[in-house]
Amino acid sequence: MHVDFHEDKAMEIAKSILRTAIDNYANRGKTHIPDVQDRLIAGFSHEYINYMLGGSLRESFRPFNDAVMAGRIRGAAGVVGCNNARVPTHDVQHIDLVTELIKNDILVVTTGCDAIACAKRGLLTPEVMEHCGPGLKEICNTIGIPPVLHMGSCVDNTRILTVITQAATEGGLGEDISDLPVAGFAPEWMSEKAISIGIYFAASGVNTWMGVGSPVEGSPDVVKLITDGWQEKVGASLYFEPDHKKALQEAIATIDAKRKALKLPEYDPKKFAKSETYLPGDYAPEKHGAYSLK
Numbered sequence: 697m698h699v700d701f702h703e704d705k706a707m708e709i710a711k712s713i714l715r716t717a718i719d720n721y722a723n724r725g726k727t728h729i730p731d732v733q734d735r736l737i738a739g740f741s742h743e744y745i746n747y748m749l750g751g752s753l754r755e756s757f758r759p760f761n762d763a764v765m766a767g768r769i770r771g772a773a774g775v776v777g778c779n780n781a782r783v784p785t786h787d788v789q790h791i792d793l794v795t796e797l798i799k800n801d802i803l804v805v806t807t808g809c810d811a812i813a814c815a816k817r818g819l820l821t822p823e824v825m826e827h828c829g830p831g832l833k834e835i836c837n838t839i840g841i842p843p844v845l846h847m848g849s850c851v852d853n854t855r856i857l858t859v860i861t862q863a864a865t866e867g868g869l870g871e872d873i874s875d876l877p878v879a880g881f882a883p884e885w886m887s888e889k890a891i892s893i894g895i896y897f898a899a900s901g902v903n904t905w906m907g908v909g910s911p912v913e914g915s916p917d918v919v920k921l922i923t924d925g926w927q928e929k930v931g932a933s934l935y936f937e938p939d940h941k942k943a944l945q946e947a948i949a950t951i952d953a954k955r956k957a958l959k960l961p962e963y964d965p966k967k968f969a970k971s972e973t974y975l976p977g978d979y980a981p982e983k984h985g986a987y988s989l990k
């Protein structure tokens with residue numbers, strides 16, 4: 697069911713939605729609300745990330761940029777957006793993407809319903825560190841941040857752009873956001889707002905993958921414009937890819953291509969996490985990414 701929104705009738709429309717929901721309550725049938733609780737660490741603003749990276753006396757993105765330049769951190773990704781009843785299984789797209797990204801040494805920032813999905817699976821805690829790639833783990837342990845950073849609600853996505861702008865201006869990773877080895881995902885987008893967010897991410901220079909399906913697939917010209925056309929114009933594209941595993945592979949290939957264009961060393965997870973502070977079990981890269989979906 698869709699309810700049109702008009703600002704001048706906001707209260708009236710809100711009351712009518714509530715009345716409809718209340719009237720439908722009797723038709724809900726049997727419900728199952730799991731009695732499960734989990735912990736999370738939330739609320740990493742761009743200011744806070746800056747101070748966590750640079751130290752309490754001097755905020756700076758230098759440690760992040762250096763870690764990307766050395767290859768300890770392969771890149772970064774923003775995973776955001778809605779839940780959508782049209783996807784095969786609620787939350788699975790979000791969880792799969794985020795766990796695979798950190799396993800591949802890609803730092804994740806998250807907002808909105810992706811963050812809630814992550815929180816429900818315990819992905820917003822430092823404990824998830826043991827399931828991330830060796831270089832990313834080394835950096836996050838040193839700084840004292842989890843590898844999945846909750847940056848707020850879905851109206852806070854501009855904070856993600858602020859973070860990548862800080863990384864771009866810090867130096868060493870090109871001249872523009874479109875030079876950075878970063879990617880954006882909204883695997884279960886649902887609202888029009890999610891589309892506008894995806895568009896301003898792409899327009900800012902971040903290659904962005906939307907899941908579910910494409911509202912413009914009927915027009916090859918529009919598809920060409922938002923992929924090849926925008927790539928040429930702003931250095932990034934907006935893709936619609938319902939298969940999140942395929943989207944992940946495409947994004948990782950793009951991140952590696954950006955690294956290559958910046959003449960950074962090829963990503964090699966075996967090079968890092970050899971510090972004496974690690975236990976022997978931490979050396980085995982095949983152990984990483986074993987995060988259970990149970």
Ligand code: SF4
Nearest residue numbers: 777778808809850887
């Ligand atoms: S628009 Fe709604 S469904 Fe989408 S991320 Fe925001 S709160 Fe979630």
